[in-house]
Amino acid sequence: GDSVTQMEGPVTLSEEAFLTINCTYTATGYPSLFWYVQYPGEGLQLLLKATKADDKGSNKGFEATYRKETTSFHLEKGSVQVSDSAVYFCALTTGTASKLTFGTGTRLQVTL
Amino acid sequence: NAGVTQTPKFQVLKTGQSMTLQCAQDMNHEYMSWYRQDPGMGLRLIHYSVGAGITDQGEVPNGYNVSRSTTEDFPLRLLSAAPSQTSVYFCASSYSRGGYEQYFGPGTRLTVT
Numbered sequence: 001g002d003s004v005t006q007m008e009g010p011v012t013l014s015e016e017a018f019l020t021i022n023c024t025y026t027a028t029g030y031p032s033l034f035w036y037v038q039y040p041g042e043g044l045q046l047l048l049k050a051t052k053a054d055d056k057g058s059n060k061g062f063e064a065t066y067r068k069e070t071t072s073f074h075l076e077k078g079s080v081q082v083s084d085s086a087v088y089f090c091a092l093t094t095g096t097a098s099k100l101t102f103g104t105g106t107r108l109q110v111t112l
Numbered sequence: 113n114a115g116v117t118q119t120p121k122f123q124v125l126k127t128g129q130s131m132t133l134q135c136a137q138d139m140n141h142e143y144m145s146w147y148r149q150d151p152g153m154g155l156r157l158i159h160y161s162v163g164a165g166i167t168d169q170g171e172v173p174n175g176y177n178v179s180r181s182t183t184e185d186f187p188l189r190l191l192s193a194a195p196s197q198t199s200v201y202f203c204a205s206s207y208s209r210g211g212y213e214q215y216f217g218p219g220t221r222l223t224v225t
């Protein structure tokens with residue numbers, strides 16, 4: 001079956017540091033890939049997505065590139081802010097359905 | 113648009129009690145789903161629906177029932193609550209075709225004692 005593996009957290013960074021959160025996947029067919037973010041006490045919201053190989057999703061300074069050859073979709077940001085502190089989930093869907101398969105989430109804590 | 117709404121926000125049940133978690137969306141989305149979120153396990157799919165009158169099981173369906181009589185509403189019923197069902201429950205909706213983002217509700221925090 002489909003699966004998503006994310007690096008374990010928590011990840012603690014100083015403000016303005018570079019962020020990478022690794023995500024790899026196993027899927028049948030050609031998945032669409034997503035990063036969702038969950039701020040404390042809230043539901044999940046879409047951060048960015050990519051629907052085919054070599055696509056780059058970007059939003060709010062975050063980027064991720066769909067790498068079919070390495071089955072990866074790593075999340076990056078050049079300079080994190082305290083307001084980026086949240087839990088980040090990598091996820092995928094395959095086929096024609098919208099069922100999401102999630103990774104376990106990575107908590108990011110950014111300090112001054 | 114209100115998006116995806118869930119009620120209640122918090123609930124405490126005793127073992128064996130039943131209850132219904134409500135979910136509604138006003139975006140005319142065909143697809144709706146229920147997830148539970150547990151520490152260290154991400155979100156796991158409980159049940160989903162691709163349209164009114166059509167539902168199917170996800171990864172962890174035991175102990176839960178769903179029905180979809182309208183496009184807007186997708187309630188989740190706990191038949192006989194157990195402590196293992198203590199979790200945060202999220203409802204989500206989207207267009208059915210793959211590649212479309214899912215919109216999530218704010219969640220219901222359920223504690224079963």
